[in-house]
Amino acid sequence: MKQAITTLSISVLFGLAVTGCDNSAKVPTADKVPTADKAADSTSSNASTPITIGYSDWPGFVAWQVAIEKGWLKEAGLNVDFKWFDYSASLSAFAANQLDAVLVTNGDNLVNASGGTKGMMIMVTDYSAGNDVIIAKEGINSISDLKGKSVATEKGLVDHLLLSTALDDSKIPATDVKLVNSVTNELPQVFTSKDISAIAVWQPVANQALKAVAGSKIIYTSKDKPGLIYDTLSVNASHLSAHKEDWKKLIQVWDKTVKYIQDPATHADAVKIMANRVGVDPAQYEQFIDGTHLLDLAANKQVFAKGDGFDSIYGSTYHVNKFNVSNGIYKAEVDADGLIYPSLVEELK
Template sequence: MRSLMRFIRAASLAALAFVPGVAAAEPLKVGYSDWPGWVAWQVAIDKGWFKEAGVDVQFEWFDYSASMEAFGAGKIDAVTVTNGDTLVMGAGGSKGVMIMLTDYSNGNDMIVGKPGLKTLKDLKGKKVGLESGLVEHLLILNGLEKAGMKDTDVEIVNVKTNDTPQVFTDAAISAVGAWQPVAGQAMKAAPGARPLYTSADQPGLIYDVVTVSPASLAARKEDWAKFVAVWDKVVAFISDPKTQGEAVKMMATRSGVPPEEYVRFLKGTKLLSLADGAKVFKDADGFGSLYGSSRYADAFNVKFGVYKDAQDVKSYIDPSIAQAH
């Protein structure tokens, strides 16, 4: 899993590293990583929209697991993660509160099989490289269940997502789990490779969120409200055909991917306006609700030993800021 033990150790440092009453003059520190729904924030950064909104925000770029570790160590106030991985951090001692949704994964998370493999059933008895215990692990087990297979039908090899393109060249690995743009890099490493199962096969399974430390949220809720309010400008700018090209260039530059390639990733990430996100904040079961999706992820995490005890999902969600817009 994405270094769950490191999260636990980091949590013990957080009490020393994080000062709850941080001065208002300090910027909000937000960790983000290479996922289209989070790279979207680059538009607001480059356009200077946070300054216009009257809030000082400092974004810090990480590999995904490193961003979670930084959050656990109290080095940043907030982090962009999946809803399920917010629970993983919390169970490890690094509690966070989801205050807004950026998107849901609509195909960009995928299990990629080597040439000759066509469905998940072709993976029976084979090795799959992915980050054990986190989002792609959730994805493959959801797919296996729908295919009438057991989790023991495949052997999971723990590999950091950013390393999956290199691991995919290993003859012993038949498939990897990754998200775009890393998934695309993996497919280039094995010409003829193809997605066997993606998040588009189970919409609403994976929600992407901004998770804030409870201390920062309590101390600076007005600033976080200003931060959230910028999101609709980002979504509108990316969605507008007149400005989408400019937006894609900003995002592609941040990710180090050619714009003509990056624009395709937008289709696999369903950006959610604040109004769209407010609907997902409803407390209901099923994948159309952040609560329902998070409960599914929580059950998965306990069943497969990601952490021991079920989490109080409601305590991880504060819809008040997003629903106020």
């Protein structure tokens, strides 16, 4: 995502006030789409016009490269153009109606909606399972030890969410920790300051920080809170309404892709494809795949079951919704249910 591997929540991009959202995850029918959108849908229904999807540098997104290079999209009868972006740029392009869909964290999809861009989350690619971490200096061994200490992270982004959740679980008020707002890519340098006891950061910047400060160690990761950070496929509502069968086929291709990556017989080939896409040695890239829990169709069915816990896309999204409001990312909670669209996953066998 941003620069290299991230699940970053680029909420600072969109400081817009909340606009109204539907109260349910029903997409508009074709006859309710504005005239300009009808024309666009008519054009996009032509087989020669590809579905455009923005993707970026996160293992759960880079995994699509396997499907692209194996030709599985064409085999499924799909004409899809995956467009490579820096993560923040992909969200800007989606907001500007330059893409039919974008790969985005569930929290950032809420931020998009608060600014007026309603993307329907039809599928979850993965959840962060170790790539987002809290690193502490020698002598600090747990989240509880952070009380009274200075912790650096980039305010409003996904590892601020990780830190906030970890503090809540340890019954430590946020006011008991001094939050030092720092640009993520500068955190390894910031961590060397004697005033900073810990940082919250994602990989591979985390590895740089560990090397920068002798004796430092990871004391908490997104693996400790599975489902806190979901990555999703978010689709323009009008396009979804007009092309549901195509989106179903795409979900089936994803299921095939996950199984190929997870199969010991084909795993190495998949890793090589993914690593080559981002210019990383396959052996090194394994670490980032290990920190990303990919979800096939069966797992998606479970995640889309409505619930308040992090094992549900609903519960996770409710949690980040409250976090975004409490940290001033937007003023009032977005209608999360109106952005989660489980129907396609539920209909597939």
